Amino acid sequence: MTEPNAPDQPPPQTEAAPKFRRRKEARPDELLDAALALFTEKGFDRTRVEDIARRAGVSKGAVYLYFPSKDAMIEALVDRAVGGVAQSVAARLNDFNGDPRVLLRSLLPMVAAKLADPKVIAVPRLVVQEAGGHPRLAAIYRARVIDHVLPAARGMFARAVEAGHIRAIDPDLALRLVMGPLALHAIMDQVFDIHASGGTDFAAVFDGLLDILDAGLDPALPPVGGATPRKES
Amino acid sequence: MTEPNAPDQPPPQTEAAPKFRRRKEARPDELLDAALALFTEKGFDRTRVEDIARRAGVSKGAVYLYFPSKDAMIEALVDRAVGGVAQSVAARLNDFNGDPRVLLRSLLPMVAAKLADPKVIAVPRLVVQEAGGHPRLAAIYRARVIDHVLPAARGMFARAVEAGHIRAIDPDLALRLVMGPLALHAIMDQVFDIHASGGTDFAAVFDGLLDILDAGLDPALPPVGGATPRKES
Amino acid sequence: MTEPNAPDQPPPQTEAAPKFRRRKEARPDELLDAALALFTEKGFDRTRVEDIARRAGVSKGAVYLYFPSKDAMIEALVDRAVGGVAQSVAARLNDFNGDPRVLLRSLLPMVAAKLADPKVIAVPRLVVQEAGGHPRLAAIYRARVIDHVLPAARGMFARAVEAGHIRAIDPDLALRLVMGPLALHAIMDQVFDIHASGGTDFAAVFDGLLDILDAGLDPALPPVGGATPRKES
Amino acid sequence: MTEPNAPDQPPPQTEAAPKFRRRKEARPDELLDAALALFTEKGFDRTRVEDIARRAGVSKGAVYLYFPSKDAMIEALVDRAVGGVAQSVAARLNDFNGDPRVLLRSLLPMVAAKLADPKVIAVPRLVVQEAGGHPRLAAIYRARVIDHVLPAARGMFARAVEAGHIRAIDPDLALRLVMGPLALHAIMDQVFDIHASGGTDFAAVFDGLLDILDAGLDPALPPVGGATPRKES
DNA sequence: TATGAATGAGAGTTCATTCAT
DNA sequence: TATGAATGAACTCTCATTCAT
Numbered sequence: 022m023t024e025p026n027a028p029d030q031p032p033p034q035t036e037a038a039p040k041f042r043r044r045k046e047a048r049p050d051e052l053l054d055a056a057l058a059l060f061t062e063k064g065f066d067r068t069r070v071e072d073i074a075r076r077a078g079v080s081k082g083a084v085y086l087y088f089p090s091k092d093a094m095i096e097a098l099v100d101r102a103v104g105g106v107a108q109s110v111a112a113r114l115n116d117f118n119g120d121p122r123v124l125l126r127s128l129l130p131m132v133a134a135k136l137a138d139p140k141v142i143a144v145p146r147l148v149v150q151e152a153g154g155h156p157r158l159a160a161i162y163r164a165r166v167i168d169h170v171l172p173a174a175r176g177m178f179a180r181a182v183e184a185g186h187i188r189a190i191d192p193d194l195a196l197r198l199v200m201g202p203l204a205l206h207a208i209m210d211q212v213f214d215i216h217a218s219g220g221t222d223f224a225a226v227f228d229g230l231l232d233i234l235d236a237g238l239d240p241a242l243p244p245v246g247g248a249t250p251r252k253e254s
Numbered sequence: 255m256t257e258p259n260a261p262d263q264p265p266p267q268t269e270a271a272p273k274f275r276r277r278k279e280a281r282p283d284e285l286l287d288a289a290l291a292l293f294t295e296k297g298f299d300r301t302r303v304e305d306i307a308r309r310a311g312v313s314k315g316a317v318y319l320y321f322p323s324k325d326a327m328i329e330a331l332v333d334r335a336v337g338g339v340a341q342s343v344a345a346r347l348n349d350f351n352g353d354p355r356v357l358l359r360s361l362l363p364m365v366a367a368k369l370a371d372p373k374v375i376a377v378p379r380l381v382v383q384e385a386g387g388h389p390r391l392a393a394i395y396r397a398r399v400i401d402h403v404l405p406a407a408r409g410m411f412a413r414a415v416e417a418g419h420i421r422a423i424d425p426d427l428a429l430r431l432v433m434g435p436l437a438l439h440a441i442m443d444q445v446f447d448i449h450a451s452g453g454t455d456f457a458a459v460f461d462g463l464l465d466i467l468d469a470g471l472d473p474a475l476p477p478v479g480g481a482t483p484r485k486e487s
Numbered sequence: 488m489t490e491p492n493a494p495d496q497p498p499p500q501t502e503a504a505p506k507f508r509r510r511k512e513a514r515p516d517e518l519l520d521a522a523l524a525l526f527t528e529k530g531f532d533r534t535r536v537e538d539i540a541r542r543a544g545v546s547k548g549a550v551y552l553y554f555p556s557k558d559a560m561i562e563a564l565v566d567r568a569v570g571g572v573a574q575s576v577a578a579r580l581n582d583f584n585g586d587p588r589v590l591l592r593s594l595l596p597m598v599a600a601k602l603a604d605p606k607v608i609a610v611p612r613l614v615v616q617e618a619g620g621h622p623r624l625a626a627i628y629r630a631r632v633i634d635h636v637l638p639a640a641r642g643m644f645a646r647a648v649e650a651g652h653i654r655a656i657d658p659d660l661a662l663r664l665v666m667g668p669l670a671l672h673a674i675m676d677q678v679f680d681i682h683a684s685g686g687t688d689f690a691a692v693f694d695g696l697l698d699i700l701d702a703g704l705d706p707a708l709p710p711v712g713g714a715t716p717r718k719e720s
Numbered sequence: 721m722t723e724p725n726a727p728d729q730p731p732p733q734t735e736a737a738p739k740f741r742r743r744k745e746a747r748p749d750e751l752l753d754a755a756l757a758l759f760t761e762k763g764f765d766r767t768r769v770e771d772i773a774r775r776a777g778v779s780k781g782a783v784y785l786y787f788p789s790k791d792a793m794i795e796a797l798v799d800r801a802v803g804g805v806a807q808s809v810a811a812r813l814n815d816f817n818g819d820p821r822v823l824l825r826s827l828l829p830m831v832a833a834k835l836a837d838p839k840v841i842a843v844p845r846l847v848v849q850e851a852g853g854h855p856r857l858a859a860i861y862r863a864r865v866i867d868h869v870l871p872a873a874r875g876m877f878a879r880a881v882e883a884g885h886i887r888a889i890d891p892d893l894a895l896r897l898v899m900g901p902l903a904l905h906a907i908m909d910q911v912f913d914i915h916a917s918g919g920t921d922f923a924a925v926f927d928g929l930l931d932i933l934d935a936g937l938d939p940a941l942p943p944v945g946g947a948t949p950r951k952e953s
Numbered sequence: 954t955a956t957g958a959a960t961g962a963g964a965g966t967t968c969a970t971t972c973a974t
Numbered sequence: 975t976a977t978g979a980a981t982g983a984a985c986t987c988t989c990a991t992t993c994a995t
Binding site for chain 3: 760761764765850851853862866870890892897900907911916917925928929931934935936937938941944945
């Protein structure tokens with residue numbers, strides 16, 4: 022092309038000239054990044070707006086050019102983080118009709134990589150931390166993530182039981198079985214600074230978990246807990 | 255007569271009249287109960303000392319007769335809660351040399367009952383919630399609970415593998431597998447108000463989990479994750 | 488007698504021992520006095536809560552023990568000032584059936600004395616000053632004062648015209664004729680620091696005004712403005 | 721080009737097309753108009769510079785191209801409004817040697833029309849409202865208006881008494897008598913939204929007032945208030 | 954000229970903590 | 975012991991003013 026100079030590219034330099042041009046569009050994201058880091062580190066209430074501003078390299082007042090309040094920031098944070106992930110995961114779960122263990126193994130590398138990204142786990146952690154004081158956070162997260170993924174996962178497990186791919190198990194229990202170890206792994210790592218033998222490696226946990234489930238979910242085995250799946254409330 | 259019974263003086267009974275004659279010695283505990291309830295409900299920072307006082311039925315100033323600061327309260331809270339439980343559990347783990355699945359099944363009712371008590375789960379939840387802003391909380395909990403139970407559990411699993419009661423598995427992974435589902439169950443219940451088919455019943459989750467582990471940990475199976483247990487950091 | 492020491496009377500001194508005893512009940516009034524002085528002097532918005540507190544001899548925070556907000560103070564101020572005055576004036580107007588000029592002359596000393604008290608005129612002045620930014624102020628004043636006095640005055644004038652005590656005049660006009668000179672007198676005095684020959688003496692203005700009205704309202708004269716009294720909106 | 725008529729370019733007319741081609745010279749006035757409207761409506765302190773700018777159709781920064789500060793705007797506002805009016809009124813008063821009641825009747829239509837213009841009464845109202853916080857406002861208004869009109873009015877009344885056109889009356893009192901009802905009429909209308917039978921019609925008030933004065937100032941009557949005119953301070 | 958992003962001092966309000974009673 | 979009025983530091987949010995573009 023003869024016209025590569027997009028109007029936003031001053032000189033075709035390498036990439037980040039962070040102070041050459043005050044990029045209005047980038048500010049909100051930079052502020053949210055700063056806020057996320059600080060909220061996770063010290064908690065929402067103990068983080069001053071001025072801290073966020075300073076970390077993002079702007080003045081206190083500038084924050085309010087982009088967000089109407091501190092509360093709005095934490096909501097925007099969660100909102101931003103839950104973008105398309107939930108939908109795509111839910112879609113894959115809905116489309117799948119085989120053995121969950123196979124699906125989980127194929128999902129493993131992606132999920133492990135996602136969870137290893139500090140900016141990704143930080144958000145659910147934040148939600149858990151602050152949900153007490155900010156009921157809306159839990160509501161947002163639930164509406165945008167959980168309410169999409171949970172039914173999809175439940176359905177997927179139910180179909181797998183039905184089709185005889187795995188032994189009979191309450192889908193709600195199955196979900197807790199699969200995600201629980203990962204959650205606890207994250208909590209020990211982030212909250213208590215206790216790292217397993219394999220370090221902060223979600224893949225190892227996930228991998229070991231699947232090894233257990235390979236045998237533990239064998240369709241030849243009798244129903245788990247003797248329970249018949251019921252409706253979740 | 256000349257000595258009318260002041261309305262606050264009960265008939266001089268034995269003791270178990272928690273409403274009358276509960277003074278001095280009971281105060282700190284009543285304050286901690288009130289604090290725990292409020293901290294869990296609204297978070298530490300959003301709970302005012304006056305709220306705690308009012309809920310405990312005393313004046314704001316009285317709180318400072320028993321605790322030097324608000325921070326001291328949350329620490330005392332955690333301290334109190336982790337009393338002898340950890341030690342006794344750790345002791346049982348250390349003494350045990352058989353199949354973990356058997357131990358877990360025998361522990362099940364006790365553990366489930368404990369976790370169902372709101373005042374019990376409230377504390378770990380609080381620690382997770384507030385650890386960001388109060389690093390000492392995590393430290394206390396770790397020193398008083400985790401550092402006792404974790405090595406004991408790890409050793410118990412290691413011995414079980416060694417003795418061939420279960421297939422080879424990294425004890426750290428085993429721990430996450432066993433406790434993770436319970437942790438997630440609690441989080442979904444408390445934070446997101448999502449309750450499984452079986453309600454807020456830890457026993458059902460625990461029971462189902464053990465069904466899975468019965469098969470999944472069969473000693474005839476090859477090592478989990480192909481991993482050799484290493485030291486935890 | 489032998490027991491003169493009432494618990495509130497430290498030594499039987501003259502009267503005001505303002506710092507010996509922190510009189511909780513007096514605080515709100517002291518704060519309102521301070522607020523009234525400052526609001527009148529510098530305007531509501533340019534008065535800092537801390538200024539009020541300092542003037543009342545307390546700390547900034549103490550203000551909020553007595554008033555939930557700065558806005559609440561100005562409203563309380565107006566509320567307090569309009570106590571029973573309006574009612575009593577309205578009652579006298581309603582009860583009167585004679586010549587308004589007689590009534591006005593008898594009212595003169597009382598009204599003049601009232602208006603000469605700085606704490607009295609300060610309030611209507613404040614209302615006029617701040618009504619723009621605080622519509623509720625105007626509403627309070629109107630509800631508590633104007634809406635009582637105005638209809639009473641209107642009725643009184645109407646009856647006087649009817650009975651032939653004064654020439655026909657629109658009561659609304661009569662009201663403006665009587666009160667207007669006093670209002671302007673106050674404005675010139677307070678706002679522009681311009682004092683008439685007689686100083687800030689409302690009595691002189693009132694007196695002169697009545698001299699004019701004695702002749703100007705003579706019932707033998709034709710209707711004022713040729714207008715028939717109509718309803719006020 | 722065949723398409724010269726940009727929608728903003730009117731046919732090159734003479735001048736009186738205030739919507740098109742209003743640039744440079746008109747800006748300050750437009751800004752003051754916007755400021756006057758907003759100051760009157762919400763008060764000086766509660767009006768943001770940005771509000772003024774938006775109402776005038778320019779950016780916030782542009783305001784500072786024309787006025788050095790927000791304070792300067794309110795002063796300019798008052799300055800602008802008191803242009804030649806005061807001088808011309810003062811001149812007429814100074815030149816007049818007859819019966820004030822005649823003069824006032826001849827002035828009536830003009831004065832009533834002036835006061836009915838919202839942009840005219842808005843300024844004295846603003847001065848009264850904001851004088852507390854902006855002593856310079858009162859000073860400007862006094863220097864530019866009151867100090868011209870007041871002595872002229874006083875002289876005119878003094879001459880009229882001297883010449884026997886009206887009964888003896890303190891000119892300062894006379895002034896309050898004449899202007900007071902109009903002032904109160906405006907206050908009730910603007911501040912309390914209370915309108916007399918005749919609506920917001922200054923002419924009716926003025927007219928009725930003069931009817932009263934016709935009789936009340938009859939030169940045959942004895943001196944008003946028994947007072948001898950003295951110097952105003 | 955004109956824009957509007959950015960600044961930063963300052964205001965209202967809250968609340969842990971103290972202390973006279 | 976117990977109270978609760980009082981303090982004052984700290985925090986969120988606003989807005990007049992500046993300045994790079």
